[in-house]
Amino acid sequence: MEIIVASRNSAKVAELMKLLSPLDIKVLSLEDFPDLPEVVEDGDTYEENAVKKARQVAEAAGKIALADDSGIEVDALQGEPGIKSARFGGEEFTDHERNMKLLKMLEKVPDDERGATFQCRVAIAGPDKLLKVVEGICRGAITREPRGGGGFGYDPIFTPVEYHQTFAELSPEVKNRISHRGRALEKAALFLEGYVYSERKE
Amino acid sequence: MEIIVASRNSAKVAELMKLLSPLDIKVLSLEDFPDLPEVVEDGDTYEENAVKKARQVAEAAGKIALADDSGIEVDALQGEPGIKSARFGGEEFTDHERNMKLLKMLEKVPDDERGATFQCRVAIAGPDKLLKVVEGICRGAITREPRGGGGFGYDPIFTPVEYHQTFAELSPEVKNRISHRGRALEKAALFLEGYVYSERKE
Numbered sequence: 001m002e003i004i005v006a007s008r009n010s011a012k013v014a015e016l017m018k019l020l021s022p023l024d025i026k027v028l029s030l031e032d033f034p035d036l037p038e039v040v041e042d043g044d045t046y047e048e049n050a051v052k053k054a055r056q057v058a059e060a061a062g063k064i065a066l067a068d069d070s071g072i073e074v075d076a077l078q079g080e081p082g083i084k085s086a087r088f089g090g091e092e093f094t095d096h097e098r099n100m101k102l103l104k105m106l107e108k109v110p111d112d113e114r115g116a117t118f119q120c121r122v123a124i125a126g127p128d129k130l131l132k133v134v135e136g137i138c139r140g141a142i143t144r145e146p147r148g149g150g151g152f153g154y155d156p157i158f159t160p161v162e163y164h165q166t167f168a169e170l171s172p173e174v175k176n177r178i179s180h181r182g183r184a185l186e187k188a189a190l191f192l193e194g195y196v197y198s199e200r201k202e
Numbered sequence: 203m204e205i206i207v208a209s210r211n212s213a214k215v216a217e218l219m220k221l222l223s224p225l226d227i228k229v230l231s232l233e234d235f236p237d238l239p240e241v242v243e244d245g246d247t248y249e250e251n252a253v254k255k256a257r258q259v260a261e262a263a264g265k266i267a268l269a270d271d272s273g274i275e276v277d278a279l280q281g282e283p284g285i286k287s288a289r290f291g292g293e294e295f296t297d298h299e300r301n302m303k304l305l306k307m308l309e310k311v312p313d314d315e316r317g318a319t320f321q322c323r324v325a326i327a328g329p330d331k332l333l334k335v336v337e338g339i340c341r342g343a344i345t346r347e348p349r350g351g352g353g354f355g356y357d358p359i360f361t362p363v364e365y366h367q368t369f370a371e372l373s374p375e376v377k378n379r380i381s382h383r384g385r386a387l388e389k390a391a392l393f394l395e396g397y398v399y400s401e402r403k404e
Contacts, residue, residue: 190336191395196400197334
């Protein structure tokens with residue numbers, strides 16, 4: 001079976017491929033389909049965005065597609081930036097600029113009030129219909145400065161519960177096991193494994 | 203699709219049925235197959251026992267079977283009773299007697315050294331082969347006395363991390379979401395959902 005990971009973010013595609021690698025599934029990325037139209041992420045929820053991306057890519061490519069949408073919800077900002085995480089501060093911002101802006105906004109927030117939740121939804125769609133949406137959540141806190149060179153996005157300023165290191169400092173193995181995306185993808189992988197298993201048996 | 207839950211423990215069967223209820227799967231128990239031989243749980247690991255039970259029932263009944271094996275590993279007892287949890291103290295012991303024996307053994311263990319891990323493995327087998335084994339783990343601590351009337355087994359003396367109530371005091375909804383068995387069954391359910399989904403499409 002082939003499945004398309006509906007993303008052009010190479011770090012994210014690599015992370016997704018790694019998580020899906022134990023399965024007997026060939027993972028393609030949007031780089032393999034350069035002519036597919038860009039999907040506009042204008043949904044009101046993570047689920048809406050993930051479903052929209054997975055559906056559009058699956059329909060255009062005629063293959064099963066997997067898409068995720070995620071965001072970070074900061075307690076002290078009443079859940080912001082949330083669904084707007086990827087565009088926080090403006091489309092032209094780099095990840096680092098976004099992180100510095102968020103840290104600046106939280107400058108006066110004391111250590112015990114810096115809680116945050118990483119949210120992720122992963123949608124799996126077939127060429128003709130949606131198959132499944134799964135959820136992954138990771139609770140943690142926002143640091144006072146960026147730390148670590150791994151990962152992407154808000155990884156350098158987020159320490160998951162029970163860890164002192166940020167997502168950008170933790171090894172990819174540890175991060176993928178406990179992260180919002182890792183947890184959602186573990187569920188997606190189990191669904192796909194059952195799906196593939198059943199197909200193989202025919 | 204029909205699936206047999208390979209257990210005669212009615213509390214466990216009820217818990218399993220509840221967890222599998224969102225799926226388009228008819229859940230049967232061993233009560234529906236009174237003539238199936240008893241499976242001897244003599245494996246060295248949870249996985250071995252779960253696989254053995256699932257396989258024997260699936261082969262005898264000619265249907266997909268799901269079996270679990272679980273145990274509690276107490277830090278202060280170097281992981282005991284572990285694989286022997288269900289027979290700890292002797293086959294004739296009641297759950298309550300088992301709990302009292304364990305509490306007695308831990309009488310002098312201070313509060314901050316009473317950590318324990320609930321382990322669970324769930325195996326899914328078809329009539330002709332094994333399909334999948336999944337894992338669920340729940341970390342917590344052993345109380346000083348039994349509390350609560352829900353659940354079964356060691357539930358009254360185990361408080362999961364981040365909760366003050368025992369598994370026997372927590373609502374079934376909360377327990378099933380965070381417990382070792384709940385987590386393993388969530389994974390099993392995702393696998394089965396993909397499996398069923400693929401079958402339905404034919």
